Amino acid sequence: MLKNSVLTALKSSQTVSTFRTIANIPAHEHHIRFDMKVGRKRPCSDALDRFKRLNNGMWIRAHPGRNKLRYMKDDVWQRTSTYFETCTQEECRILDKLTTPYWLRPKHYPNDPYQAYHVRHDLSSPRVDDRNQLVRERKKVLLDDTTSQRHFRDC
Amino acid sequence: MSAAQYARLVPKKYRSRTLPKIDRPWRPRIVAWAGPAAFYPNRFYEIDKWYKARIDKPQKVQKMHIIDPAEHSRSLDELLANKGVEEINIGFKVMKVSEAREKSVDEKKNLERISRHMELLINVDETKNPNLGVYKHFKIFEHLFGEATFFHTVQQLDVSFGEDVVFSGNVIEAANTSAPPSVVIESLGNAFNTLMMVNLDGNPYEKKGEMIHWLVTNIPDGQPVHKGAEVMKYLQPLPFYGTGYHRVALILFRHDEPISLTPNLNDEKLEDRAHEIAKIYKENEKVLTPSGIKFFQTSYDDSVKQTLHSLGLKSPLYSYEYNEALKPDQREFPERPQPFNLYLDMYRDPKEIEEEVVEKRLETAQLEQVQVSKWRDPNYVENKKTLPAWQHEKIYSREGRHKAYIRNPIDS
Numbered sequence: 001m002l003k004n005s006v007l008t009a010l011k012s013s014q015t016v017s018t019f020r021t022i023a024n025i026p027a028h029e030h031h032i033r034f035d036m037k038v039g040r041k042r043p044c045s046d047a048l049d050r051f052k053r054l055n056n057g058m059w060i061r062a063h064p065g066r067n068k069l070r071y072m073k074d075d076v077w078q079r080t081s082t083y084f085e086t087c088t089q090e091e092c093r094i095l096d097k098l099t100t101p102y103w104l105r106p107k108h109y110p111n112d113p114y115q116a117y118h119v120r121h122d123l124s125s126p127r128v129d130d131r132n133q134l135v136r137e138r139k140k141v142l143l144d145d146t147t148s149q150r151h152f153r154d155c
Numbered sequence: 156m157s158a159a160q161y162a163r164l165v166p167k168k169y170r171s172r173t174l175p176k177i178d179r180p181w182r183p184r185i186v187a188w189a190g191p192a193a194f195y196p197n198r199f200y201e202i203d204k205w206y207k208a209r210i211d212k213p214q215k216v217q218k219m220h221i222i223d224p225a226e227h228s229r230s231l232d233e234l235l236a237n238k239g240v241e242e243i244n245i246g247f248k249v250m251k252v253s254e255a256r257e258k259s260v261d262e263k264k265n266l267e268r269i270s271r272h273m274e275l276l277i278n279v280d281e282t283k284n285p286n287l288g289v290y291k292h293f294k295i296f297e298h299l300f301g302e303a304t305f306f307h308t309v310q311q312l313d314v315s316f317g318e319d320v321v322f323s324g325n326v327i328e329a330a331n332t333s334a335p336p337s338v339v340i341e342s343l344g345n346a347f348n349t350l351m352m353v354n355l356d357g358n359p360y361e362k363k364g365e366m367i368h369w370l371v372t373n374i375p376d377g378q379p380v381h382k383g384a385e386v387m388k389y390l391q392p393l394p395f396y397g398t399g400y401h402r403v404a405l406i407l408f409r410h411d412e413p414i415s416l417t418p419n420l421n422d423e424k425l426e427d428r429a430h431e432i433a434k435i436y437k438e439n440e441k442v443l444t445p446s447g448i449k450f451f452q453t454s455y456d457d458s459v460k461q462t463l464h465s466l467g468l469k470s471p472l473y474s475y476e477y478n479e480a481l482k483p484d485q486r487e488f489p490e491r492p493q494p495f496n497l498y499l500d501m502y503r504d505p506k507e508i509e510e511e512v513v514e515k516r517l518e519t520a521q522l523e524q525v526q527v528s529k530w531r532d533p534n535y536v537e538n539k540k541t542l543p544a545w546q547h548e549k550i551y552s553r554e555g556r557h558k559a560y561i562r563n564p565i566d567s
């Protein structure tokens with residue numbers, strides 16, 4: 001009796017795939033959800049689980065499929081598959097939309113291993129968005145570029 | 156073909172009511188079994204393009220292997236005969252000491268046999284005159300007296316710093332050379348000797364020349380060195396940090412009359428010691444004749460720093476300036492996925508990255524005498540499971556920029 005139940009359980013697990021792949025996204029997660037109670041959109045928990053947002057607006061993710069059939073892949077792949085990778089601008093924009101403003105705010109934690117990567121260096125693209133807000137940096141008192149570059153490392 | 160082209164080419168009378176589709180592609184874009192690559196120009200074989208009216212197919216010969224005989228017309232005899240510039244002996248002739256007894260045939264055979272069996276031992280200490288080949292290899296003569304010059308050691312010169320005897324190019328620690336060496340000069344009759352100690356590689360100044368570390372003139376023959384006039388006081392050789400081994404030569408000159416060297420030599424400042432030996436020699440050529448030479452090598456040591464500090468100078472640190480690594484222009488959002496930590500580190504200030512490593516080092520150990528643990532990461536299994544790979548690499552990797560964790564220039 002007990003054996004039978006175990007067998008049936010195994011069978012059912014084989015038929016219903018528990019892995020959520022690109023082909024197997026449940027309908028209720030296929031769009032931005034709206035929370036009736038709060039009265040605004042709900043952050044996509046999948047995006048928050050799988051991606052990390054750095055304070056400078058860059059989203060990073062693990063290499064997809066890094067655990068699949070590792071034994072049959074070459075040495076370089078074994079190494080590079082462990083990297084955390086950057087997302088493209090398009091992906092970053094989508095992910096920003098999937099989350100709420102709370103997750104877009106810069107976060108500061110003690111002993112943050114990502115501390116060094118929250119600011120970008122050596123970039124010449126505009127630092128300020130259309131609303132005149134600093135995009136990649138924290139807000140500063142000193143606003144003119146030459147002074148802030150002299151006194152602050154991040155830019 | 157567009158409608159306008161059709162209208163231009165075909166009179167109205169003959170035009171069809173609808174635009175005929177004559178612009179259809181002339182070949183299928185893909186073949187099911189071969190894919191689109193079947194129609195690409197062949198990249199894998201060299202395309203055979205040559206003017207087909209020619210009778211012979213042009214043959215391609217790789218240029219690399221062509222040896223043009225016109226450039227190698229000289230025979231081996233001619234090559235061997237031409238020895239380039241003739242070298243000039245600026246010293247004395249070697250006195251020919253006739254061998255006491257001609258070796259017999261048996262003795263010669265025996266010698267040959269021993270040497271063939273690699274059993275012929277030559278006591279280096281007993282060989283009197285140094286091998287000129289070593290001096291030529293180290294370019295001692297060339298850098299002291301100019302190109303294509305040499306001289307034989309005809310006067311025995313024994314120099315030793317305590318237990319460290321100076322031979323031909325042996326390495327002596329800088330700390331052992333802090334005191335002037337004991338010098339024994341062979342006596343060869345009525346004349347005067349002048350001893351000069353020169354560091355060939357130790358000139359840090361813009362001025363050309365070598366550093367004279369000791370200069371004693373007019374040493375009467377057969378007398379100790381202190382009987383001479385010390386023109387430049389002894390200063391230990393100063394091989395600066397990062398400059399590798401320095402050649403320090405001790406040169407013995409012989410002259411009949413007491414002399415005073417023509418350019419005014421003084422040793423007030425370190426810079427005053429830099430002189431071109433070739434120039435000094437050229438000016439006093441008529442009086443001076445080099446008769447003996449020895450040289451040794453030294454490298455940086457703590458004593459060099461101490462000596463420089465005692466002179467009121469700072470110890471300079473030399474290091475090789477590498478070219479900066481090439482890197483692509485940074486994109487705010489790279490098109491292809493990049494390892495985020497490596498990509499962002501590439502554009503960070505390298506000093507800041509180094510600081511990070513030193514900070515990590517200071518957490519576990521003191522700046523000096525870092526105790527390198529036997530295991531790179533004692534908690535490897537646990538960390539491997541829990542930490543992301545780029546964080547774990549920071550812990551256990553000791554290569555690249557993580558090298559500074561165990562190996563830091565502050566150590567030495």
